[in-house]
Amino acid sequence: MAHPMTEFERNKLIKNLLAKYNFLNHGVIGKSHCERNIEFLSLGNFENSILWACAFHGMEWLTSLVILKFLENICNRIKLKNKIFGIDIEKNLKNRGLVIIPCVNPDGVEISLNGYKSANEFQNLVKKASNIHTFSWQANAAGVDINHNFDAGWNELKKLEKENNILEPSPTRFGGKKPESEPETKALVDFCRKNKFLYAIAFHSQGEEIYWKYGKNIPENSYRLAKLFSITSGYKLSSPEGLAVGGGFKDWFITEFNRPAFTIEIGVGKNPLPISQLYPIYNKIYKMLLSSLLI
Numbered sequence: 001m002a003h004p005m006t007e008f009e010r011n012k013l014i015k016n017l018l019a020k021y022n023f024l025n026h027g028v029i030g031k032s033h034c035e036r037n038i039e040f041l042s043l044g045n046f047e048n049s050i051l052w053a054c055a056f057h058g059m060e061w062l063t064s065l066v067i068l069k070f071l072e073n074i075c076n077r078i079k080l081k082n083k084i085f086g087i088d089i090e091k092n093l094k095n096r097g098l099v100i101i102p103c104v105n106p107d108g109v110e111i112s113l114n115g116y117k118s119a120n121e122f123q124n125l126v127k128k129a130s131n132i133h134t135f136s137w138q139a140n141a142a143g144v145d146i147n148h149n150f151d152a153g154w155n156e157l158k159k160l161e162k163e164n165n166i167l168e169p170s171p172t173r174f175g176g177k178k179p180e181s182e183p184e185t186k187a188l189v190d191f192c193r194k195n196k197f198l199y200a201i202a203f204h205s206q207g208e209e210i211y212w213k214y215g216k217n218i219p220e221n222s223y224r225l226a227k228l229f230s231i232t233s234g235y236k237l238s239s240p241e242g243l244a245v246g247g248g249f250k251d252w253f254i255t256e257f258n259r260p261a262f263t264i265e266i267g268v269g270k271n272p273l274p275i276s277q278l279y280p281i282y283n284k285i286y287k288m289l290l291s292s293l294l295i
C-alpha cells in the first residue's frame with residue numbers, strides 16, 4: 001500500500017475533501033524548490049482567521065495526516081449539522097475562520113519517504129548531504145532546514161550552527177545563507193504578511209510539548225492560549241534551548257506581528273513516528289484542536 005502522505009496520496013486526500021465538502025476552500029501559496037505546490041485549505045471567515053501549518057520537516061508528515069483527519073471530522077460535522085460538545089462549529093467558523101497549510105515542506109516529506117530521487121535536480125545534493133540515508137531527512141530539497149530559515153535571531157542562530165559544525169546543506173538544522181532564502185519560507189512569510197492571522201500554530205513531532213515564547217516579547221493572550229492547549233491535551237509547556245532557539249516560524253511570527261504563535265510537538269517516540277500513532281495522537285489532541293477553533 002502506498003504511504004498516505006506521499007505527494008500523490010496527500011493530493012488525493014485533499015481532492016476528496018474538496019469534492020465532498022463544497023464549503024471548504026483551497027488555494028496555493030507558493031511552490032517548493034522542486035515545483036511542488038504548497039497548498040492551503042480554509043473554513044469559514046478567511047478575513048478573521050487563525051493559521052495551522054504542518055510538516056515543516058521531512059520526517060514529520062504525521063502532523064499533516066493528523067490535521068487533515070481533524071479537518072475531515074469538522075467538515076463532516078458541519079455537513080451533517082452536528083454540534084460538537086454542544087458547540088455550533090459552523091456558526092463559530094463564520095465569525096472566525098481556520099486556515100490550514102497541510103505541508104510546508106513537500107520536497108522534504110517526499111525525500112524522507114521516497115529517497116533522494118524525489119529531489120529532482122537537487123538529487124545529487126541530497127544524495128551527498130544524506131550519504132544516501134534519506135530516511136531521516138528534515139530539510140528541503142536544497143538541504144536547508146525551513147524552520148531555521150525564518151528571520152528571527154539570525155546572527156545568534158548562525159553562531160550556534162558554526163559551533164555545532166553545521167556549515168553547509170544538511171539533512172537537518174542548516175538555516176541557509178540568509179533568512180527567507182528558501183521558496184517555502186518565502187511563501188509562508190508572504191502569506192502571513194498578506195493575511196494577518198490572529199495567531200498561528202506550527203505542528204511538529206515529537207515530544208508532547210507546547211512552545212509558546214520567543215525572546216522577551218510575550219504577545220497578549222499567549223500564555224492563556226498555551227495554558228488552554230496544555231490543559232486540553234495533557235501536553236506540557238516548554239521553552240526551547242540551544243539550536244532550537246530562533247529561526248523558527250513561531251519565533252518570526254511573534255516578532256513580526258506581536259501576536260501569539262506556538263510550536264506544538266505531537267506524539268512521543270522517535271521520528272518518523274509510525275503511522276500507527278495517528279489515532280492515539282488524534283484522540284489525545286482532539287480537544288486541544290477544537291479549543292483552538294473556538295478561542
Ligand SMILES: [Zn+2]
Nearest residue numbers: 057060204205
Ligand atoms: Zn520539526
